[in-house]
Amino acid sequence: xxxRLINLENITKSYGNQxxxxxxxxxxxxxxxxxxxxxxxxGKTTTLRIIGGFETPDKGRVIFDxxxxxxxxxxxxxxxxxxxxxxxxxxxxxxxxxxxxxKIKGKTKAYIDDKIKYALKLxxxxxxxxxxxxSLSGGQQQRIAIAxxxxxxxxxxxxxxxxxxxxxxxxxxxxxxxxxxxxxxxITFIYxxxxxxxxxxxxxxxxxxxxxYIQQIGTPEMIYNEPENAFVADFIGDSNIIGxxxxxxxxxxxxxxxxxxxxxxxxNNKPVDVVIRPEDVELVKPEEGTxxxxxxxxxxxxxxxxMEVMANGFEWLxxxxxxxxxxxxxxxxxxxxxIQIMNKPESEDEEAAPIEE
Amino acid sequence: xxxxxxxxxxxxxxxxxxxxxxxxxxxxxxxxxxxDKDGAFTLENITAITAPEHIKALSIALLLSLxxxxxxxxxxxxxxxxxxxMKGNQDKLIVLIFILPMWMNFLLRTLAxxxxxxxxxxxxxxxxxxxxxxxxxxxxxxAIILGMVYNFLPFMILPIYNxxxxxxxxxxxxxxxxxxxxxMTFIKITLPLSIPGIISGITMVFVPALxxxxxxxxxxxxxxxxxxxxxxxxxxxxxxxxxxxGLSMVLMIFIVISMIVTAxxxxxxxxxxx
Numbered sequence: 001x002x003x004r005l006i007n008l009e010n011i012t013k014s015y016g017n018q019x020x021x022x023x024x025x026x027x028x029x030x031x032x033x034x035x036x037x038x039x040x041x042x043g044k045t046t047t048l049r050i051i052g053g054f055e056t057p058d059k060g061r062v063i064f065d066x067x068x069x070x071x072x073x074x075x076x077x078x079x080x081x082x083x084x085x086x087x088x089x090x091x092x093x094x095x096x097x098x099x100x101x102x103k104i105k106g107k108t109k110a111y112i113d114d115k116i117k118y119a120l121k122l123x124x125x126x127x128x129x130x131x132x133x134x135s136l137s138g139g140q141q142q143r144i145a146i147a148x149x150x151x152x153x154x155x156x157x158x159x160x161x162x163x164x165x166x167x168x169x170x171x172x173x174x175x176x177x178x179x180x181x182x183x184x185x186x187i188t189f190i191y192x193x194x195x196x197x198x199x200x201x202x203x204x205x206x207x208x209x210x211x212x213y214i215q216q217i218g219t220p221e222m223i224y225n226e227p228e229n230a231f232v233a234d235f236i237g238d239s240n241i242i243g244x245x246x247x248x249x250x251x252x253x254x255x256x257x258x259x260x261x262x263x264x265x266x267x268n269n270k271p272v273d274v275v276i277r278p279e280d281v282e283l284v285k286p287e288e289g290t291x292x293x294x295x296x297x298x299x300x301x302x303x304x305x306x307m308e309v310m311a312n313g314f315e316w317l318x319x320x321x322x323x324x325x326x327x328x329x330x331x332x333x334x335x336x337x338x339i340q341i342m343n344k345p346e347s348e349d350e351e352a353a354p355i356e357e
Numbered sequence: 358x359x360x361x362x363x364x365x366x367x368x369x370x371x372x373x374x375x376x377x378x379x380x381x382x383x384x385x386x387x388x389x390x391x392x393d394k395d396g397a398f399t400l401e402n403i404t405a406i407t408a409p410e411h412i413k414a415l416s417i418a419l420l421l422s423l424x425x426x427x428x429x430x431x432x433x434x435x436x437x438x439x440x441x442x443m444k445g446n447q448d449k450l451i452v453l454i455f456i457l458p459m460w461m462n463f464l465l466r467t468l469a470x471x472x473x474x475x476x477x478x479x480x481x482x483x484x485x486x487x488x489x490x491x492x493x494x495x496x497x498x499x500a501i502i503l504g505m506v507y508n509f510l511p512f513m514i515l516p517i518y519n520x521x522x523x524x525x526x527x528x529x530x531x532x533x534x535x536x537x538x539x540x541m542t543f544i545k546i547t548l549p550l551s552i553p554g555i556i557s558g559i560t561m562v563f564v565p566a567l568x569x570x571x572x573x574x575x576x577x578x579x580x581x582x583x584x585x586x587x588x589x590x591x592x593x594x595x596x597x598x599x600x601x602x603g604l605s606m607v608l609m610i611f612i613v614i615s616m617i618v619t620a621x622x623x624x625x626x627x628x629x630x631x
């Protein structure tokens with residue numbers, strides 16, 4: 001396991017009466033692409049601003065490369081930020097924008113010119129030195145914002161929803177661009193987004209947050225396939241979340257029917273939440289299924305059909321490439337590996353409780 | 358088509374207003390300025406500016422309005438920065454406090470200062486009560502500058518405040534993020550980005566200060582003649598509309614210059630607060 005570059009220790013932050021982060025602990029490894037993912041107001045941007053130095057936590061420490069930087073102002077931190085909506089200096093041309101940090105550090109002109117060339121090449125905008133920011137498209141401005149940050153050779157690049165203002169196609173292109181940049185630069189990226197697809201595409205590690213608490217930390221596969229609670233399952237992709245009972249190890253009762261599963265250690269006859277992804281629900285002939293149902297809705301989505309199947313009082317969301325018209329009686333089958341069992345929160349508080357990695 | 362007709366109909370009161378109260382008076386000023394008493398064409402009314410007493414009045418007016426503008430700028434900029442950095446709605450209240458005197462009549466405000474500053478005025482009575490030396494600035498250029506700064510300060514604060522409010526806080530954060538300390542951030546980012554507001558503030562203070570005659574009448578005791586006073590006297594006392602119009606045209610040149618400067622710097626109309 002590589003080196004921990006940033007350590008957030010017991011970070012607490014509130015604005016007035018509103019608790020934004022509550023006793024948060026998180027470490028970020030060197031060279032990692034870490035994404036803070038969550039709905040608005042979950043504390044992800046505040047976390048980023050605390051790392052960047054634009055907010056001071058009420059309690060807790062920020063350790064960077066072994067040193068406590070909690071009270072160090074942003075201009076003395078060895079990290080750079082790419083802000084929401086670019087935040088370019090509109091009274092300067094592109095070259096001056098990129099040179100800003102280097103000039104302040106007193107680098108030579110030759111060095112700065114080299115760096116500008118290198119950075120523009122890296123973001124595929126060679127020859128844009130003399131252009132003004134206003135004359136560039138959103139995607140181009142975003143690349144300049146990235147170029148302006150990386151010429152300073154930060155150890156960590158903080159990105160605050162950098163693709164939020166771009167349209168879908170451009171956003172997808174920029175996602176690949178960012179992955180390429182990260183690999184070429186070999187530095188740590190901390191990325192904030194509310195877009196789960198973006199997070200799944202780019203990250204090495206995803207930190208799912210809600211209401212100031214970390215809900216789950218893991219690789220995109222872990223987050224998607226093995227969500228630890230109903231919030232994560234619901235936030236990441238579509239899912240069927242059903243309150244069920246764990247009969248014994250490897251056997252769960254869902255909506256009155258018994259399904260084989262692979263999870264153990266929940267105890268006998270314990271209430272649990274079950275997550276089944278819509279693409280993992282198999283529709284078969286009624287007599288072959290574990291439970292029977294009737295197709296109630298059907299939408300063509302391009303890659304697959306999205307269907308809703310009413311079975312045992314629950315509306316199952318199903319993605320399938322085969323078509324079952326509305327009104328068809330079907331059986332529902334689920335492979336034991338595709339049934340994800342989660343502990344049921346006993347109270348609201350526990351749902352929001354911090355989880356150790 | 359229908360909309361166009363409707364629009365021009367809606368605009369017609371404004372057009373009439375402009376013709377009656379802007380275009381026609383301007384034409385009259387030009388007519389009087391370029392003719393003599395017999396109605397013959399002449400440039401004498403304009404060249405009259407070179408007469409020593411007129412040059413003197415113009416110079417004093419330029420000097421005093423320049424000093425007032427600089428003082429206004431120095432007072433307004435820090436204040437506008439403080440206001441722009443305030444959280445929530447506090448700034449709105451303070452801006453309101455600054456605008457509040459503007460709802461009162463300009464003449465009344467200046468008369469109030471006259472009463473305050475008089476030899477036996479309120480300020481001197483208080484100073485005397487405290488056994489402090491009397492303040493003798495009434496009927497001096499200092500009193501005129503005081504009056505100008507007092508009357509025109511809000512016109513400097515508002516455009517600068519407006520421009521500062523429009524600067525994305527993340528642009529400031531970005532400068533700090535890239536290694537600039539507070540001072541560098543101000544010099545390299547905040548100040549250049551606020552130039553449109555500064556320029557329009559300067560125009561809005563400088564032009565009325567240059568042309569005023571009320572402030573100099575009331576606080577300068579008619580001892581100090583500004584170009585505005587000379588023009589006023591030509592119209593109201595000497596009844597020489599021709600000379601008054603000619604001098605007004607000269608003054609207009611200065612106003613037009615400052616408006617052109619504003620237009621160049623303030624392309625987006627960011628500073629035009631009022």
